[in-house]
Amino acid sequence: MLGIVLNFPPAVAHYIAATPVESMAAHALLIVGWIPIFGVLVWGMAHVWLDFKQEKYAAALHYVMLEVRVPQMAIQTPKGMDIFFTNLAGSRSSITWREHWLLGKEQPVFSFEIASNGGHVQFFIRCIDKYRDLVEADFYAQYPEAQITEVEHDYTKDIPHKYPNDEWEAFGAEFVLKNPQYLPLRTYADFEHQGEKEGRFKDPLLPILEIMGKMQVGENFWMQILIQQPDDQNWAKEGLKYAAKVMGKEEKHDPSFLAQLGSVAASLPMEAVGQLTGIAATAHGDEKKADDFRVFKLTPAEKAQIEAVTEKISKLGWRTKIRVCYSAKKNKFRKGMMAAAMKGMMHSYTNTVVNQFGMHNPSIPKDDYFWMEWQYAGKQTKLTKRFTNRSFGPGATLYVLNTEELATLWHFPAADARTPVLAALGARLAEAPAGLYFAGDADGDGIPDWKQQHGQAAGGEVVSDEMASDVKLPTPVAPTVSAGEVPVAGLPAPLPPGLDLRDEPIDPKSAAPGNLPVA
Secondary structure (H helix, E strand, O other), X not given: OOOOOOOOOHHHHHHHHHOOHHHHHHHHHHHHOHHHHHHHHHHHHHHHHHHHHHHHHHHOOOEEEEEEEOEHHHOOOOHHHHHHHHHHHHHOOOOOHHHHHOOOOOOOEEEEEEEEEOOEEEEEEEEEHHHHHHHHHHHHHHOOOXXXXXXXXXXXXXXXXXXXXXXXXXXXXXXXXXXXXXXXOOOHHHHEOOOOHHHOEOOOOHHXXXXXXXXXXXXXXXXXXXXXXXXXXXXXXXXXXXHHHHOOOOOOOOOOHHHHHHHHHHHHHHHHHHHHHOOOOOOOOOOOOOOOOHHHHOOHHHHHHHHHHHHHOOOOEEEEEEEEEEEEEHHHOOHHHHHHHHHHHOHXXXXXXXXXXXXXXXXXXXXXXXXXXXXXXXHHHHHHHHHHHOOOOOOOOOEEEEHHHHHHHOOOOOHHHOOOOEOOEOOOOOOOOOOOOOOOOOOOOOOOOHHHHOOEOOOOOEOOHHHHOOOOOOOOOOOEOOOOOOOOOXXXXXXXXXXXXXXXXXXXXXXXXXXXOOO
């Protein structure tokens, strides 16, 4: 027999004997059932408070919009942007409990954008003003000849943000990962063709830029990549667990006290059945033994996944959201073409064995059926407002991309494959000489005094204020040519014999000098 004897007080024993089971369950629910309900309410109210404080904190921040242009011949591979995103992780700060729950502080959000307005393609970086120096320093370290200028006008405000609209239409979507975030996309390393001469790089960003270059006047096509440094890099542990599971080396955890108690409670009925029937039984059955040779039985797809996961988690990750928006005047709106373009432009990063992008259906304005038409204008409004506000929370679920994946998505094309639609910087912007005077360095109005810098005449005599006005620079004398002399290349052309420009000064208001030779 089971051999367990429970001694209850007489009142409890009478209650158990006289009360039906369903009544006892109802009484238990009334006594302890409010606890999980109360916990859910507290959790929900806490997050409502947190959202309110975070919105208030974000509204007080001041952002700057920076346009980035790079000379055509200074373009490098995406490796430079890979290092840039790695260094940019220095913006992460340790947020205390008070800062998080009482002030709503969170890690800074950066927006990397590519915008085409009427076929004119530009690259932008939007960040909090206090991180501007960090962004510029990290960018100049990889692109010394780049030019970064602050843009006062936000291009996203050129279209309406309330739909339906009499003149404008809008369409777009957000992109998500179809597989878990620890599985990587195709990156720029996969597009380097080592078999070709000098290992030419087949840039996956060019199809997107070419689509943007096809925009006509009155059409706008924008893409933004919002990134935020996570509080920790625990997402990499998910990849390690996955790799261990595939190789048959799952990590064993010591069960907690509650888990052990639950296991004992679950085994009691099975033990009782076993004693009554004489058949041995366990609650969980025989434990599954680990396959020590599982690593030698991996399929090619599993091997590729393990290598890809190991490569991705070796680099820093960023919480990411990718959003695209197409807007145009109604007479130029091409929804069908742009819907196909949006689906295809992200296929370059697809690895069907590992991971790929997919479109977030709830964010797409659709009118295929009548119930979709009811939400069409509302989705257009949400899409354009979220793009303009650079909203990081609302919309699709966030996911992690590492620095190599971000560099593949946002970089400057290589010089040998540069598309002509880019707004390239034609000349190099050099720094001013070290000895150049700046306004404010001298007395008075900030302009250096020439008399103080050149206060001595040629003979060493000090030029006084009265004499300064009489100081004249020597007049250059052109050499004269004698008969039979041949002019020397690279030197000023000699004057004819008998002509000297010092003989008679040329007055613009008077007639020509009389000593000029007549043909």
